[in-house]
Amino acid sequence: MRTAPAGYRTLAQRGFMVPARMQALSSPYEGGSATGHRSRNWNPSAAGPNSAATSSLTTIRRRARDAVRNDPWAKAAVERWVSNAIGTGIQPYPRHPDPSMRRLLKELWADWSPEADADDRLDVYGLQSLAARAMFIDGEALSRLRQRRVEDGLVVPLQVQAIEGDHLPVEVTMPLAGRNELVNGVEFDSIGRRVAYHLWNRHPGDNATGALRELRRVPATEVVHAFSMLRPGQVRGVSELATVLLRLRTLDSFDDAVAFRQEVSNLFAGFLVAKGSDMSQPDDPVNPMTGVDEVYGDDGAPLVGLEPGTMQAVPEGWDVKFATPPGAPDAYGEFMRQQLMAAFASVGIPYELGSGDLRGVNDRTLRVIVNEFHRTIERFQWGFFIHQWCRPLWNAWVDMLALSGVIPMDSYIRDRRLFRRVLWVPQGWQYFNPVQDVKANTDAVRAGFISRQQIVLAQGVDPEEVAEQIREDNDQADRDGLTLDSDSRHARNKGAEPAAPSERDDDPSDPAAVPSPR
Secondary structure (H helix, E strand, O other): OOOOOOOOOOOOOOOOOOOHHHHHHOOOOHHHOOOOOOOOOOOOOOOOHHHHHHHHHHHHHHHHHHHHHHOHHHHHHHHHHHHHHOOOOOEEEEOOOOHHHHHHHHHHHHHHHHHOEOOOOOOHHHHHHHHHHHHHHOOEEEEEEEEOOHHHOOOOOEEEEEEOHHHOOOOOOEEOOOOOEEEOOEEEOOOOOEEEEEEEOOOOOOHHHHHHOOEEEEEHHHEEEEEOOOOOOOOOOOOOOOOOHHHHHHHHHHHHHHHHHHHHHOOOOEEEEEOOOOOOOOOOOEOOOOOOEOEEOOOOOEEOOOOOOOOOOOOOOEEEEEOOOOOOOOOHHHHHHHHHHHHHHHOOOOHHHHHOOOOOOOHHHHHHHHHHHHHHHHHHHHHHHHHHHHHHHHHHHHHHHHHOOOOOHHHHHHOHHHHOOEEEEOOOOOOOOHHHHHHHHHHHHHOOOOOHHHHHHHOOOOHHHHHHHHHHHHHHHHHHOOOOOOOOOOOOOOOOOOOOHHHOOOOOOOHHHOOOOO
C-alpha cells in the first residue's frame, strides 16, 4: 500500500473546502462507508489468511469438536457430508496405455487397500472417510506416508498414518536459517514451496505423554495435507462449522430451555384448597381426598397421589385447582426451522437432507435440491480432496512399487508419467427415478451424445471390469445354451441392429405390424 510522503497535508488540513460531490464519490459502496448508525460500529478484522488462523484456529477446532460430540445437528451435518463426499470410497482407475499393466496396478491396489492403515483399523477407503471428516470438523486432514521394509510382508511397503491437525502447531511462525521460513508449522523455501512440516511426535492434548513430546521436521514429500483453500496464500484450513458454532450453541440452549420449562411445568398437576378463610393445617392427619393418613414429601408438603382413570369426590369445604403450565412458544417450530435452515446452508447441506424434514417438498423440488447438493459435493471432491489427498497418495504408492521391485525400475524411470496417470472415480449417485433416468441414459448413448463408458463411470464402476463381466456372462450363457434378452447379440433385442427384415419386431410381413388404413 502506498503511503503519503512526509509533510503531506490533505485538502481539508490546508484550509480548502472539499465539495460534497467529491465526498460522496469517495465512498461509492454502502458497505465501505464508515458513517451512519448502521455501519459506524462495523470494523471487521483486516488479518491475512494466516494471521487469522493463528489467533482463532485452535479455539474454533475445540468448539467444533464439542459441537459434533454434543449437538445432534452438527453430528448430522458431518455424517451427511462424509457419506456423500466419500461414501464407499473414491477409487483409482489407472490409465496406463498397456492393458496388462493396468490390470496389474488394479490388482495390486485392491490387495494393498486392506493393509493401507498404519494402525490396522481401516482400509484405504476408511482412511478417506476419516480425512474428509477431519476436513469438515477440524478444517484440515493430515496423514504421514510411512515407508516399510520389504520383510514386513506388505503387498506394497507403504502405509498411511492418519494424525490430527493438532500435531502441526499453528502458533509456530518464524524465520529459519538460510532463506526458509516457518508459517503456522509449515516450512517454505525461498520461492514459496512447501518443503517440510514441523510435527509433534505425540498429540499435544495427551498429557500422559507430554514428557516424551518433541517437535520433529518431516519432509513435505512424506506428508499429505488436505484442506479447503478459501484465500490465496492460505496455509491452514478452517472448520466448516466455524460460521455456525455460536448459532448452534445458542439454538441448543434455547431448545434445552424450552424442554426444561415443559418438564418443570408438568410437575404442577393440582392443588387442594380449603374453601374457608382458615387455611391453617388441620389437626386431623387424614387426607380429605383419599381418606387415609396424610403422606408428606421430603420438604414437609402433603402429597396426594391419584391413579389414571380415578373418579374422586372432593369433601365438603375443599376444592381442587389444576395448574395451567405454559406450553412451547407459538412460533417455536418455525423459529427452529429457520435457524436450522441457516445452519445447514452455511455448511453447504440442504436443510431437507440434513434434517430429514420433507414437509411441503414435492419430487421436482427435491430433484433440484439434490442436484444442487451433488454439484457442491463434486466441487469438493475434484477441487480439494482428490487433488490434495488422493493424488499424492497414488504418486507415493507407484513410487514404492518401483523402489520395492514390484514393477521394473528402468521402465518406471522412463515412463513415470504413464504410471501416474489415474482417474479417480467417486461412488456413483443413485438414480432419482430409475425408470426415467435409465431411459434417458439409453437415449443419450444411442443418439451419440455420451458414451457407455461415461455412463458406467458415473455409477462409480470401472468400464473395463463391466465389459469383462459382460463377456463372461455371454460366454456362460452360450455354454449353457441360454438366450437372454440382455444379450445384444440376439437380433430381436432392440439394442442391436437386426440382420434381416424377418427378424425385426416391426416386420412388414407380419399383419399385426402393418398399420391399418384410415
